[in-house]
Every structure is written in structure tokens, then in C-alpha cells.
Amino acid sequence: MRNNSGSSAFALLESTLASELSKELRNGCTVNHLIRNGDELKNALHVALGEHYSNAPILIFSDGVKKHSGVDSFSIDELFQNLCKQEDISFEGINLSEVLSCKPIDVHASVGAVEVLKAFLQGQSPVPVVVLGSGSITDIVKHTLQELKWTSTPFIVLPTALTVTAFTSHFAVLEEAGAKRTRVSRNVDTCFWFTPVLASAPIDMTRAGYGDLLARFVAYGDWYLAWKLGVAVRYDELAFRLMEPFSFHLRHHAAALVQWPVPSDAIEDLSAILAMAGIAMSVSGExxxxxxxxxxxxxxxxxxxxxxxxxxxxxxxxxxxxxxxxxxxxxxxxxxxxxxxxxxxxxxxxxxxxxxxxxxxxxxxxxxxxxxxxxxxxxxxxxxxxxxxxxxxxxxxxxxxxxxxxxxxxxxxxxxxxxxxxxxxxxxxxxxxxxxxxxxxxxxxxxxxxxxxxxxxxxxxxxxxxxxxxxxxxxxxxxxxxxxxxxxxxxxxxxx
Ligand SMILES: [Zn+2]
Structure with missing residues (x-):
């Protein structure tokens, strides 16, 4: 069972998906857990790993930037690894900046980074994968798993900041020769919206995630226009119907983004909206x-x-x-x-x-x-x-x-x-x-x-x-x- 109780936006996410999507489409969507503390994280991990819980090992990816978990004085890497130790889950921590031989802040999603990670993992048998991090590392790992065909073992993402829609979408945005290209990618099975870490993220990052969501108020016009002009071959308003119920929340929380830490109700609602945004793109196929x-x-x-x-x-x-x-x-x-x-x-x-x-x-x-x-x-x-x-x-x-x-x-x-x-x-x-x-x-x-x-x-x-x-x-x-x-x-x- 996912524990999304007490959040009106997460409840709205579930009810909107239930009313708008067929069961088959729903099954292909990322499962979203709203998590407020360490105990809930442990329970959610149990659910997400399923039969792999006791016979892991799992790979835990991070980008090498130390991020405060929002719980005691632990970084999110320490918190998660401690949880695995307590639960007897064997794991290997992988610092992606070391794999890519770059500074932690220079990890960015590119075709080249996917190639390096692919070579690093080549020959290994598929195991469950957890990403602790932001959009760039999520996209690199997501697309590498797709290319390696690691598609049947659990893939879990714990965003450390509400920056982009990558966490629940079936797409990766990768740079190639300076040009950003969107590629169909592996779907994320489960996303842990762990509010203590999200609330601890730098305000600029949270605000940037909000900014990415503002695209929903204009981008739909482009699609409709392209279809009416006969340039786009298809158009449907499913994604609009999925996003529209959150319009109020999106407008309502604008003013909450000028204070740090961002109030928890805003963090929870924005998490649900980002989750829905990724899903809306995935079920639209674009x-x-x-x-x-x-x-x-x-x-x-x-x-x-x-x-x-x-x-x-x-x-x-x-x-x-x-x-x-x-x-x-x-x-x-x-x-x-x-x-x-x-x-x-x-x-x-x-x-x-x-x-x-x-x-x-x-x-x-x-x-x-x-x-x-x-x-x-x-x-x-x-x-x-x-x-x-x-x-x-x-x-x-x-x-x-x-x-x-x-x-x-x-x-x-x-x-x-x-x-x-x-x-x-x-x-x-x-x-x-x-x-x-x-x-x-x-x-x-x-x-x-x-x-x-x-x-x-x-x-x-x-x-x-x-x-x-x-x-x-x-x-x-x-x-x-x-x-x-x-x-x-x-x-x-x-x-x-
Ligand atoms: Zn974007």
C-alpha cells in the first residue's frame, strides 16, 4: 500500500489517474509515494523492492554532491545506506561523478555520459537500481538502463529537489553536440517524494521546478496549433485533463516559493504536480x-x-x-x-x-x-x-x-x-x-x-x-x- 494519506494533491493525483486512465495505462505509470519520515521510507522501499527486498544487491546512484536529508545531520546518501544496512539489504553505492571523471557539479545528461555509464555496467546482471538525486542523474541512469535492457528489475528514484519532470516520465533529455534531444527511455517504477530532503533543497532549485511547470499554461497551445495547421499528425487533450485539476494548486503556491524552507504543504502539492506532469507526458507518448x-x-x-x-x-x-x-x-x-x-x-x-x-x-x-x-x-x-x-x-x-x-x-x-x-x-x-x-x-x-x-x-x-x-x-x-x-x-x- 502506498501511504499518500493526508495530502489533498496526492489524493487528487490518484483520483484523477483513476478517472482518466484505463487500467492498462495506469499500470505503466510510475507509482508515487509521499514520504514524510525515515519509517515511511523503509516501508515504501519494502513495497518497491518487493521480492527483491531480501535477495538484492541493489545499486544506489548519486552524483557526488552532498545533500542534506532533512533528517538529523545525515546526508541523503548516509540516510539511505544506513536504512539498507539496518534492513540487511546488500548494496553498492555508485558516485556517478567518479564514473564520469568529472566534478560532481558538472554531471549533466548527455549522450556521452550514457555511453560511459553503459560501458561501466556492461556485463553485469540486472539488479534493482535506486537513484538519489536530481534530473540530470535520473536521465543518465534512466537511459542507460533502457539501452542495457535492464527493464524488469525495480527502478526507484528519490528526487533530492523538485527541479524537473524527469522523475516520472518515460523520456530522457540528453545533450548531443550542444543540442538537447528527447529520447524515449526506461520508465521509473517508483518515485519516493521524500519531503524532508525536498524541503532542504536550495530554494532556487525548487523555484526552477515550479518554473518548468509553468510551461503547461502555454505549451498546449503549440500542440493544438500544430494539429490545426496540419503539421502535427495527432492531438489529444488527455494530458490537459490530467494537469488541469492542479491549476489551482500551481497558482496558489507561487507566493510560497520566496521563503526557505518552503512550507511543507507547498512541497507536497508541487511534488504531486511534478509527478503528474511526468505521467501526463508519458501517457501521451510525447x-x-x-x-x-x-x-x-x-x-x-x-x-x-x-x-x-x-x-x-x-x-x-x-x-x-x-x-x-x-x-x-x-x-x-x-x-x-x-x-x-x-x-x-x-x-x-x-x-x-x-x-x-x-x-x-x-x-x-x-x-x-x-x-x-x-x-x-x-x-x-x-x-x-x-x-x-x-x-x-x-x-x-x-x-x-x-x-x-x-x-x-x-x-x-x-x-x-x-x-x-x-x-x-x-x-x-x-x-x-x-x-x-x-x-x-x-x-x-x-x-x-x-x-x-x-x-x-x-x-x-x-x-x-x-x-x-x-x-x-x-x-x-x-x-x-x-x-x-x-x-x-x-x-x-x-x-x-
Ligand atoms: Zn522542462
Missing amino acids: TTPLSGYEHTISHALDYLRLTSGRPLAWHGQQVALASLASAESYDHLLSLEQIDLQSARPHGDERIKKTIYQLLQTAPYFGAGEFGLSADERKAGMEKMQSGIAQACELFTQDYLKKHSHWLKAHSDISKFEQEWPSIREHLRKLVITAAEMQTLIELSGLALVPEQLSQPTTALEYRWAVRFAPFVRARMSLADLIYWLADDPALWATI
């Missing part, structure tokens, strides 16, 4: 419901930093800021009484390749340092990055051309969209909140409202470039594409 235009802006900012070897800003913080740009762009779109796409002639492949190439060659890779560089210094700096840029250019172009071929097909029948625009517009307004409301949530929660306030200061020039590059970040359509197809500039539709 990340589309919670990842649209705003995520492409965030990925473009990451691309600039990864290519030039600079540290990344918090994912969710960027997503929140970019959600504002998306909401502003939707406000503009929805102010249009009519839309003329017939006279917007699609570009040819060669023109597109040139645009992507030029945007990548002229990108502000040097951050604030950009302004002090002479032409020669910039050229020298760019030379070091050229092989990475060329690889990324190929990836971005390949993906974009897939989307472009759908657009070419859709364009031949575009008058239907133009005629239906009044009703499409009306429905979009139900799926997407206004920029004013988005701004209020960002302000109340203390998230960044301008690029300069991100955890890694970002110049307005970098941000504007990321917004402009958003159409070319991936194969999936968003509002940024529609703006581009209208021969307009996404950076002009948002107030940046």
Missing part, C-alpha cells in the same frame, strides 16, 4: 503537452552555453522566462481577427539551410564577453568551436527539414485553417493563459523576469538570439514556426 515554444528558447540558450563551454542556468528558470515570451506571443496572435497564411509562401530547402547556418555562425557564443571582442578575437574564438557548430548545424537542419516537409503538405490546404480561425482562436484562449497572468506567477514566485536575472547571467542579445532561433531547435512545431512562416521575427512578438 513531451508535447509540457514542452513547446518556451522549451525551444531554453534549449537554444543551453546550446549557446554548451558550445562555448559555459555553465548552464537552471532549466526551469529559463523555461519560466521563456513561457512569458510565449504567452506574450500568444496574446499577439489571439489579437488577430484574421490570419493570412496563403500569401506566406514556404521557403525552399536551400534558403532554410542558409538561414540556420548564418544564425549559428553569428550567434552570441561569448555572453557578456561578446561586447569587448575585436573582430580578430571573435574569429579566433569561433575557430575553436567550428567542429561543434558544424555538427549542431547538421542536427538542427535535419530536424527542421522534417518539419518543413509537413508544412509544405499542410500549406496546400491552408485556407481551411484561415476559415476556422475564429473558433481556433477561441479554443486557444482556453489552453493558454495571458502574459499578464504569467507575469504575475513569475513575479510572485521570485523567478527571473529578465535574462540578466537568470542563475547564469544572460545578456539580452543572447536571449533575443534564442527566441529568434527557436523555430530551428527541433522537429516539432510551435508558435515560433508560425511566426517564421508568416515571414515575421519571433523576437518581435515578445517584449524582449
Whole structure:
């Protein structure tokens, strides 16, 4: 039995899943345990390991950053390992930063990291796996298990901060040549939402997780738009129905994120919402419901930093800021009484390749340092990055051309969209909140409202470039594409 008593949001999670999903779909979802103390953790571990409880061994992964468990003076690694010792569970602790030969803070989810971990585990028989950590380590381990086909032994995740939706989703976001790519991955069997450790996490991390969730107020519009334009092949509102009951909680807790420790009711409710967000994407079979235009802006900012070897800003913080740009762009779109796409002639492949190439060659890779560089210094700096840029250019172009071929097909029948625009517009307004409301949530929660306030200061020039590059970040359509197809500039539709 899972012990989710006393939490209205976890009860809502269970009842919403029961009413919206078939039994078969429910069986494939991560089981979520709300855990408030060590005894409850022991019971939950018992349930999650099942028959493996006494005949383990288990592998316990952490990233090497010492995190306070919120219980006595123990770190979460010590607390969990002590629990295993008491229960006579044999285990092996694996510090992923040692496996990857990097500093603990430099562990990030990439195709390369998965390859290294795969080689490390190759030849071992599958055993139960526990991850104690945040989104990056969860994605690395999740995808490695998928590739090694370790799919029938229990896989448990204990998030140490409410940062991303990785803990319950069947997807991993992995970096390849500076480009973030979403891959179908192994599902997490059980997630332990251990509130003492979550409440002890740095406030910026909790706030970032909140920021990632704000995408749900805009991203659905992108999916609906793509479907109505004939670019997306399918659309359904299941994920919307799963997330919508939590709208109140999401709005209600914005103001709780300016104090530390974050009040326990906010931690519990946000855990349930993050859990549902991962599940909503998994049962939809795609990340589309919670990842649209705003995520492409965030990925473009990451691309600039990864290519030039600079540290990344918090994912969710960027997503929140970019959600504002998306909401502003939707406000503009929805102010249009009519839309003329017939006279917007699609570009040819060669023109597109040139645009992507030029945007990548002229990108502000040097951050604030950009302004002090002479032409020669910039050229020298760019030379070091050229092989990475060329690889990324190929990836971005390949993906974009897939989307472009759908657009070419859709364009031949575009008058239907133009005629239906009044009703499409009306429905979009139900799926997407206004920029004013988005701004209020960002302000109340203390998230960044301008690029300069991100955890890694970002110049307005970098941000504007990321917004402009958003159409070319991936194969999936968003509002940024529609703006581009209208021969307009996404950076002009948002107030940046
Ligand atoms: Zn995200």
C-alpha cells in the first residue's frame, strides 16, 4: 500500500489517474509515494523492492554532491545506506561523478555520459537500481538502463529537489553536440517524494521546478496549433485533463516559493504536480503537452552555453522566462481577427539551410564577453568551436527539414485553417493563459523576469538570439514556426 494519506494533491493525483486512465495505462505509470519520515521510507522501499527486498544487491546512484536529508545531520546518501544496512539489504553505492571523471557539479545528461555509464555496467546482471538525486542523474541512469535492457528489475528514484519532470516520465533529455534531444527511455517504477530532503533543497532549485511547470499554461497551445495547421499528425487533450485539476494548486503556491524552507504543504502539492506532469507526458507518448515554444528558447540558450563551454542556468528558470515570451506571443496572435497564411509562401530547402547556418555562425557564443571582442578575437574564438557548430548545424537542419516537409503538405490546404480561425482562436484562449497572468506567477514566485536575472547571467542579445532561433531547435512545431512562416521575427512578438 502506498501511504499518500493526508495530502489533498496526492489524493487528487490518484483520483484523477483513476478517472482518466484505463487500467492498462495506469499500470505503466510510475507509482508515487509521499514520504514524510525515515519509517515511511523503509516501508515504501519494502513495497518497491518487493521480492527483491531480501535477495538484492541493489545499486544506489548519486552524483557526488552532498545533500542534506532533512533528517538529523545525515546526508541523503548516509540516510539511505544506513536504512539498507539496518534492513540487511546488500548494496553498492555508485558516485556517478567518479564514473564520469568529472566534478560532481558538472554531471549533466548527455549522450556521452550514457555511453560511459553503459560501458561501466556492461556485463553485469540486472539488479534493482535506486537513484538519489536530481534530473540530470535520473536521465543518465534512466537511459542507460533502457539501452542495457535492464527493464524488469525495480527502478526507484528519490528526487533530492523538485527541479524537473524527469522523475516520472518515460523520456530522457540528453545533450548531443550542444543540442538537447528527447529520447524515449526506461520508465521509473517508483518515485519516493521524500519531503524532508525536498524541503532542504536550495530554494532556487525548487523555484526552477515550479518554473518548468509553468510551461503547461502555454505549451498546449503549440500542440493544438500544430494539429490545426496540419503539421502535427495527432492531438489529444488527455494530458490537459490530467494537469488541469492542479491549476489551482500551481497558482496558489507561487507566493510560497520566496521563503526557505518552503512550507511543507507547498512541497507536497508541487511534488504531486511534478509527478503528474511526468505521467501526463508519458501517457501521451510525447513531451508535447509540457514542452513547446518556451522549451525551444531554453534549449537554444543551453546550446549557446554548451558550445562555448559555459555553465548552464537552471532549466526551469529559463523555461519560466521563456513561457512569458510565449504567452506574450500568444496574446499577439489571439489579437488577430484574421490570419493570412496563403500569401506566406514556404521557403525552399536551400534558403532554410542558409538561414540556420548564418544564425549559428553569428550567434552570441561569448555572453557578456561578446561586447569587448575585436573582430580578430571573435574569429579566433569561433575557430575553436567550428567542429561543434558544424555538427549542431547538421542536427538542427535535419530536424527542421522534417518539419518543413509537413508544412509544405499542410500549406496546400491552408485556407481551411484561415476559415476556422475564429473558433481556433477561441479554443486557444482556453489552453493558454495571458502574459499578464504569467507575469504575475513569475513575479510572485521570485523567478527571473529578465535574462540578466537568470542563475547564469544572460545578456539580452543572447536571449533575443534564442527566441529568434527557436523555430530551428527541433522537429516539432510551435508558435515560433508560425511566426517564421508568416515571414515575421519571433523576437518581435515578445517584449524582449
Ligand atoms: Zn522542462
